[in-house]
Amino acid sequence: MDHTNTTQVVIVGGGITGLAAALFLAQQGVDFILLEKHKGTSIYPRARTIDIRTMELFRGLGLSEALREGGKALAPAWGVLRGDNLMNTLQSPTVITDKMTPAQLVKAQNEMKVLTSKSPESLCRCTQDISEAIMREQLSKQDLRFHHQLLSFEQDHNGVKILVEDRTAGKAYTVLADYMIAADGANSMVRTQLNIPTSGNTPGTDLLNIYFEADLAAIVAGREFSQYLIDNADLTGFLLTINNTDRWAFHLRYYPEKGETAEDYPKEKLIPMLQRILGMPDLKISILAILPWQLTVRIADHMHVNRVFIAGDAAHTMTPYAGKGANTGIQDVQNLAWKLAAVLKHMAGEALLDTYNTERQPIGAYYATLSGELAGENGLINDALMITKGKDLFGLPNYGYLSPAVIRASDIPFTYFIGEPGTRVPHLWLNESHSLSSLDWIKGQFTLIANNTDSWQAECDHIKLRLGVPVQLIILDNKDILEKWKDVTATRDNEALLIRPDDFVGAKVSPGRLSDLMRSILCM
Ligand SMILES: Cc1cc2nc3c(=O)[nH]c(=O)nc-3n(C[C@H](O)[C@H](O)[C@H](O)COP(=O)(O)OP(=O)(O)OC[C@H]3O[C@@H](n4cnc5c(N)ncnc54)[C@H](O)[C@@H]3O)c2cc1C
Structure with a gap:
């Protein structure tokens, strides 16, 4: 050593x-x-x-x-398609509506609008x-x-x-x-x-992740999809799009419980199988990697x-x-x-x-x-x-934390995006161009968002001196933003929200209480 x-x-x-x-x-x-x-x-x-x-x-x-x-x-890849032959499926005139009914699409779009108003970010x-x-x-x-x-x-x-x-x-x-x-x-x-x-309810399904290269750009352009599911007498599996052009992954179900192993699927067997699934018998396919994995909870x-x-x-x-x-x-x-x-x-x-x-x-x-x-x-x-x-x-943080590091007045169920302790700080755009959000204030630091100047600076200084904890103070001095913030958070003029470094609200604070609440959150 x-x-x-x-x-x-x-x-x-x-x-x-x-x-x-x-x-x-x-x-x-x-x-x-x-x-x-x-x-x-x-x-x-x-x-x-x-x-x-x-x-x-x-x-x-x-x-x-x-x-x-x-x-x-x-x-651009979204939605789930089904079939036995990708070429045939993509050439079907209903390929777009097959992914979702028009009613489902409208519902999803409306939900998306609500979601996007709650966060400065979107799915990626x-x-x-x-x-x-x-x-x-x-x-x-x-x-x-x-x-x-x-x-x-x-x-x-x-x-x-x-x-x-x-x-x-x-x-x-x-x-x-x-x-x-x-x-x-x-x-x-x-x-x-x-x-x-x-613990967990393991579905117990074994799959081979077959990562391959094949140029499908021409047949997929304008008809992009996220997953293509195949379930027939010959095989069960799903094709995932990786870049919509030449990278794809096919996840093939196989059965170790019947004595099968990954070695039963050499490239010579997989390439004709993929050509069949894709509906292009002469397509050039290179297999980049094969990874056995299991659906597990x-x-x-x-x-x-x-x-x-x-x-x-x-x-x-x-x-x-x-x-x-x-x-x-x-x-x-x-x-x-x-x-x-x-x-x-x-x-x-x-x-x-x-x-x-x-x-x-x-x-x-x-x-x-x-x-x-x-x-x-x-x-x-x-x-x-x-x-x-x-x-x-979609991952909008509609979950809350109940722990000693959160000071909640009562144990009633969470309401999200209104600044309740235990939930992620509300998002508000801070400029006309919508490039700066209230979330951008936090950046991994304790942050006190105060509705007026009051004694907050002195309280933050006291905490730095006594506990060694730096607290960034944001005073809402822009009238427009202050009104919107008070509206969203239902905070009074003399109140402030203490945000933890992970963007979650630690406590709603009244003047004179910051030091005690901070001690509680830090489990001191
Ligand atoms: C087909 C598929 C699609 C998926 N899609 C999504 C998705 O859309 N969104 C999503 O959120 N998740 C998705 N997942 C799940 C996601 O891939 C995993 O949850 C994620 O990889 C877990 O990351 P991890 O770092 O915790 O573990 P891993 O990715 O397993 O990384 C663990 C690392 O630890 C290393 N390691 C292990 N032991 C040691 C050791 N003793 N010393 C040093 N290093 C060690 C390993 O080499 C490995 O690099 C998908 C998974 C699959 C299979």
Whole structure:
């Protein structure tokens, strides 16, 4: 063993959740090392939909435009089609209306209008190979250790001791960290070693993700679709569009329970099968990669044990049909990063870290369960149910947090987007061009949004002095914005909203109360 490294946080896994953890810890000024056992980020496109809330988070990191640009080619693809032969289906005169009835389309458009008024962001299509590369690029100055694998770990009340293998050098070394975030995926070794129980209604469907290149641009242009479902006597599976031109993924159902293995599907067998499905027997097809995977719902009972936290697929493995796996993982670590920072900077009690589990476990469990319900009996997406659940899936943050890190006057059910403690801060455009939103104020800091000047600056200064916690003060001195804000939030002239660094409202504050409420939120 060569050398020992020390850091505040070790992140295990350089998938989308681990990379997001790195971005949020960097934003909070926390020192970390990220370990990823592979040489680079994944080549598999997997997640294609970045939901509204996740786009808000990327906006705060200055990455939303890069992701939209990265996903530009995929953007026009929406809707689910069915058939046995793609060419025939796309040439049908009803191909557009087959995706949704006109009534469903109008309903969806109306719902979309309401949704877009609540957020400065909208859904973004961008495949995971591209989004991970963009995130990694943003982290180029950080300590990301690709081709380094976590071998084992132990923790005590002082920290976590992690044994790592540098796979390039073929050497092991030790890292000492205050905390560890395990974003090591569905088969999380860390979750297993922590003995965290799991539950879930696993549909138990095995699929081969066949990622291939074939030029379909001419037949798809103007008739773009998101998924093409095939379920006949010969085969069951779905075709996903990756860039609407030459990249596609076919997910083929196969049956290990009948003795089948991935090796039963060599390229020589798959290429004629794909040509048949696409309806073009002479089409040139190159298979880029084949990845066996399983439709799984697995929910961890809890998301941390002392100094080790689990996030993303390690904490809640979902079917892809709700489009929430990556989104939920990213939102997990955004919730965790500011809490770790506050504890590491001695600004909060350690009990604040328990609220990560209290706040995030139910959200992961909800989406994982929903994703299982969206899997039909044949293992394909139940698109009729998806349409009825549609507005839950766009990802406007219509969930709230109940925990000691939120001060609520009562336990009545949440109303969203009106500034209730436990919900995401309301969005209001701050300029005519609609480029600046009230969410843009926050950027990972405690923020007090006050309706008048009163004594707020003195209260913020007091907190900085006594607790060491910087609080950004926003005084609403623009009459127009103040009126709109008071209207949306039903706050009185002398009230303010204290927003946590994750954009969620921590408390509604009256003069003289800020210090006490902040202490409560920080579990001091
Ligand atoms: C077909 C398909 C479509 C999908 N569509 C969507 C979608 O539209 N929207 C959405 O939100 N989600 C979607 N998902 C789900 C999404 O891909 C996953 O939820 C997401 O990849 C989980 O990210 P993660 O970082 O938590 O885990 P992973 O992506 O599994 O990453 C874990 C990482 O940890 C590394 N690792 C593991 N063990 C170690 C170790 N000991 N040491 C070092 N490194 C280690 C692994 O190499 C890996 O890189 C889809 C999934 C599939 C299969």
